[in-house]
Amino acid sequence: MAHRLFEGKEHAAAYWKYRISPSDHLIQQVLDFLEKQVGAVDVGCGSGQGTVLLANHFASVVGTDVSPAQLEEALEHAKRPNITYRQCVAEELPFDDSSVDLVTAMSAFHWFDRPRFLQEAHRVLKPHGCLALLNYSMDMELSCNDGCSHSLNQVCKEVLMACFGQE
Ligand SMILES: C[S@@+](CC[C@H](N)C(=O)[O-])C[C@H]1O[C@@H](n2cnc3c(N)ncnc32)[C@H](O)[C@@H]1O
Structure with missing residues (x-):
């Protein structure tokens, strides 16, 4: 059962406006783990601040979220052709086995069914791919x-x- 606390157009708009983006330094630290930077998936992407940052480094980036309102907000700010968004739960990702270089969950992992999400991330990641769970401390x-x-x-x-x- 996905948590549905991030619904509503106003909530999503406020999220885009006030959400603090991850720093370039943090994104670079994640990239340093990778051999290749072809495809990334940002799970629980919300209004897409982190997804947009990844798009500077990957041929293709997909942001996924359970909330249509968050994805609608994200789409309004996705100016790059290599970004797409998909509505789905983190525990069932619409990607082939071994197809993704990087899976991120930014301030979102704690909302997921963690064992199921970890299995799913393992399934979609290529060998030597990277799962990055980012959060505030x-x-x-x-x-x-x-x-x-x-x-x-x-x-x-x-x-x-x-x-x-x-x-
Ligand atoms: C705190 S927000 C973080 C959004 C964004 N990653 C960021 O850093 O600003 C958590 C997001 O996870 C999504 N979410 C929560 N549970 C989910 C699930 N099981 N599957 C997919 N998305 C989920 C919510 O809809 C929300 O947009």
Whole structure:
């Protein structure tokens, strides 16, 4: 049973607007694991911030998500011809066995039926392919382009203190 907490056009639009993208540095660290960069699949892609970053490095990138609203938002921002989107659950990916170089799940793995997704990722990945599970941690520094990084990090620290009593 997929989690359906990311539905609704407004939610998807807010997601695209406010979601913090993974850094180029992080994407580069993932790429360093790969021998080839032909096909990538971004599972639980949401509104596609991470999918778009992968498209700079792969011949073809497919973003997949269970939520039609998130995919609709992602499509509005997919300006590159090598990006496509598919609606499906993470546990049943519409790709052939051994056909994909990289599978990513960015801030999404915790929502999946993890044993089934891992089996599915194993099935679609080529030998020596890479599965990258990216997520935020408590110990993180965020950056944003409009000069508010310091304030943003302060707010996050205050929230962490309030929720968990730690920075
Ligand atoms: C926290 S969002 C992350 C979106 C995006 N990867 C990002 O980093 O901004 C999690 C996404 O996973 C999707 N999702 C949750 N469970 C899923 C499942 N079982 N199969 C496919 N997508 C799923 C949700 O619809 C949502 O778009």
